[in-house]
Amino acid sequence: MAAIEVINLEKTYAVGFWRKRPRVALRPLNLAVNEGEVFGFLGPNGAGKTTTLKLLMGLVYPTGGSARILGMEISDPRVKAQIGFLPEQPYFYDYLTARELLAYYAHLSGVPAKECSSRIENVLKLVGLPDAANVQLRKFSKGMLQRVGIAQAVLHDPKVVFLDEPMSGLDPMGRREVRDLMAQLKQQGKTVFFSTHILADAEALCDRVAIIHQGELRGVGAVADLTSSVQGKIELVWAGNAVPASMKSLSSECHVTGDTVRAVLPENQQDAALEALRREHLKLISLVPVRTSLEQYFVEKLKRVEQSAGGKA
Amino acid sequence: MNSRIFHIAANTFREAVRDRVLYNLIAFALLLSAAAILVGQISIDIERLVVVNLGLSAVSLFGIVIAIFIGIGLVSKEIDKRTLYTVLSRPVRRWEFIVGKFFGLTGTLVVNTVCMGIGVFAALLYVSHKFQHSDTSILVALYFIVLQFVIICALALLFSTFSSPLLSAVFAFSLFVIGSFAEDLKGFAAMSQGFTRVVTVAASYLVPNFSALNVIRSVAHEHPVPWSLVAYNTIYAVVYSAMALCGAVLIFERRNLK
Numbered sequence: 001m002a003a004i005e006v007i008n009l010e011k012t013y014a015v016g017f018w019r020k021r022p023r024v025a026l027r028p029l030n031l032a033v034n035e036g037e038v039f040g041f042l043g044p045n046g047a048g049k050t051t052t053l054k055l056l057m058g059l060v061y062p063t064g065g066s067a068r069i070l071g072m073e074i075s076d077p078r079v080k081a082q083i084g085f086l087p088e089q090p091y092f093y094d095y096l097t098a099r100e101l102l103a104y105y106a107h108l109s110g111v112p113a114k115e116c117s118s119r120i121e122n123v124l125k126l127v128g129l130p131d132a133a134n135v136q137l138r139k140f141s142k143g144m145l146q147r148v149g150i151a152q153a154v155l156h157d158p159k160v161v162f163l164d165e166p167m168s169g170l171d172p173m174g175r176r177e178v179r180d181l182m183a184q185l186k187q188q189g190k191t192v193f194f195s196t197h198i199l200a201d202a203e204a205l206c207d208r209v210a211i212i213h214q215g216e217l218r219g220v221g222a223v224a225d226l227t228s229s230v231q232g233k234i235e236l237v238w239a240g241n242a243v244p245a246s247m248k249s250l251s252s253e254c255h256v257t258g259d260t261v262r263a264v265l266p267e268n269q270q271d272a273a274l275e276a277l278r279r280e281h282l283k284l285i286s287l288v289p290v291r292t293s294l295e296q297y298f299v300e301k302l303k304r305v306e307q308s309a310g311g312k313a
Numbered sequence: 314m315n316s317r318i319f320h321i322a323a324n325t326f327r328e329a330v331r332d333r334v335l336y337n338l339i340a341f342a343l344l345l346s347a348a349a350i351l352v353g354q355i356s357i358d359i360e361r362l363v364v365v366n367l368g369l370s371a372v373s374l375f376g377i378v379i380a381i382f383i384g385i386g387l388v389s390k391e392i393d394k395r396t397l398y399t400v401l402s403r404p405v406r407r408w409e410f411i412v413g414k415f416f417g418l419t420g421t422l423v424v425n426t427v428c429m430g431i432g433v434f435a436a437l438l439y440v441s442h443k444f445q446h447s448d449t450s451i452l453v454a455l456y457f458i459v460l461q462f463v464i465i466c467a468l469a470l471l472f473s474t475f476s477s478p479l480l481s482a483v484f485a486f487s488l489f490v491i492g493s494f495a496e497d498l499k500g501f502a503a504m505s506q507g508f509t510r511v512v513t514v515a516a517s518y519l520v521p522n523f524s525a526l527n528v529i530r531s532v533a534h535e536h537p538v539p540w541s542l543v544a545y546n547t548i549y550a551v552v553y554s555a556m557a558l559c560g561a562v563l564i565f566e567r568r569n570l571k
Contacts, residue, residue, distance in 0.1 A: 013569075054398075054570070057401070057402045058401065058402070059397075059401060060569040060570060060571065061567075061569060077404055077406060080402065080404040080405075081404045083402065084402075085399065085402035087395055087398040087399065089395075091394045091395050091396060093324070093396055095327070095328055095331035096324075096327075104320060105399065107316065107317070107320040108321075108400060108403045109403045109404065149399075
């Protein structure tokens with residue numbers, strides 16, 4: 001069974017004061033996330049990631065379509081006991097201490113009273129805040145608030161965890177800790193659905209990713225599958241201090257450094273490039289494939305979309 | 314009360330306490346102490362009348378200000394600061410959130426009124442040196458003031474679900490002022506004709522009747538408050554605030570939390 005199923009989910013807001021006009025935030029979205037999967041929801045700012053998460057959380061109502069979490073409709077109140085949610089740039093009741101806040105959320109989530117304190121201690125330890133448990137949140141840094149946010153999202157031991165930009169506002173150490181935490185959640189068999197515009201995070205953590213842009217889904221799949229769809233490149237290094245004309249025609253990316261020349265060119269130009277070097281009697285130093293990153297895929301995908309939009313216009 | 318409503322109400326009460334809302338009690342205590350001392354020196358035989366009038370009016374004024382200024386931000390502040398997201402993504406229904414917030418603010422005002430009521434009785438004891446049987450009607454006046462707060466809280470919460478804090482404050486305060494002259498509005502309606510009559514009759518039933526809930530003057534003059542009025546006002550306040558809360562829930566249930 002899919003942990004999250006999204007079927008033609010769409011959202012259009014009416015904007016303007018007197019003359020209302022529609023603004024499409026999310027075009028019909030179809031998506032399925034498997035149980036136990038870490039799923040990345042990628043897109044630039046304003047792409048529709050947060051709208052999708054808000055729709056799934058029941059914070060905004062869809063204009064059309066439906067969604068199911070663990071087989072239950074999102075409007076079913078029982079589903080809320082099985083999910084945890086970290087909003088983007090979370091803000092909490094700052095007059096409470098971390099312990100009081102977590103106790104409040106534990107009560108609202110229906111955690112049995114006798115389990116409350118042990119659960120709170122555990123999650124505070126998990127996010128590295130046991131020493132700040134009795135400090136009011138108004139004295140917390142942004143990074144500490146993000147950790148409290150993660151703590152409240154996993155406090156009631158949900159089966160599916162939704163995280164909206166969980167790494168935002170964190171320093172490199174904090175980001176690494178959140179990554180470790182997400183890996184830990186995956187080990188515990190939880191489904192993690194997280195949105196981000198930081199592609200390195202998605203590449204490091206996700207089993208599968210979806211890319212959304214301008215409210216429309218542009219691609220879904222495993223990171224390896226997506227990146228393999230981008231044409232591969234190779235890096236060629238040879239001895240010399242000039243770029244021969246035959247190489248210039250094959251690659252636009254040639255750099256001379258001291259007595260070596262480095263060129264990056266499409267994989268299908270490899271034979272022609274080697275032939276050119278042989279003709280010029282140049283000594284080959286290395287030839288290595290350049291790994292395609294998710295970022296490259298992402299940029300290329302969006303570029304293609306913009307080109308086709310420009311072409312139509 | 315279900316446990317989620319209880320916890321939301323308790324958190325609302327805690328927020329008011331930690332945001333030092335109850336500090337108004339200090340201002341109230343200072344005002345009443347100064348008034349009691351002054352009244353003791355300048356009034357002859359009307360000390361009780363002045364202290365009851367001044368004390369109960371201050372209780373009402375302080376409470377109304379708190380009810381409006383906290384009530385108008387109860388929902389809108391939670392949306393603006395996005396604290397609501399982590400509450401509503403739990404097994405909490407939207408109506409439970411509204412009802413919990415309402416009970417939390419009402420509870421804060423009840424505690425505030427009890428403390429102020431004790432202050433009124435202390436000032437009364439200071440100027441009269443003894444209590445008399447008719448002083449029990451001060452408790453009825455305090456109860457009616459609490460009923461006013463209940464209605465104002467429900468109205469402020471209703472406005473808070475669809476408008477900005479500033480507009481909500483304007484709406485709630487306007488209704489309080491108009492409601493304080495509800496009996497006059499009814500009198501005007503009885504005298505008017507045609508379309509004006511329809512509008513004024515509708516308005517006189519629509520606005521909360523705060524003038525019926527204000528017995529400060531008669532209590533200060535030691536006139537007894539009939540039990541039928543206590544029963545009528547209780548039912549009126551419960552029904553009116555329940556309707557305002559239903560309106561708040563209906564609006565909030567449909568609202569997109571952008």
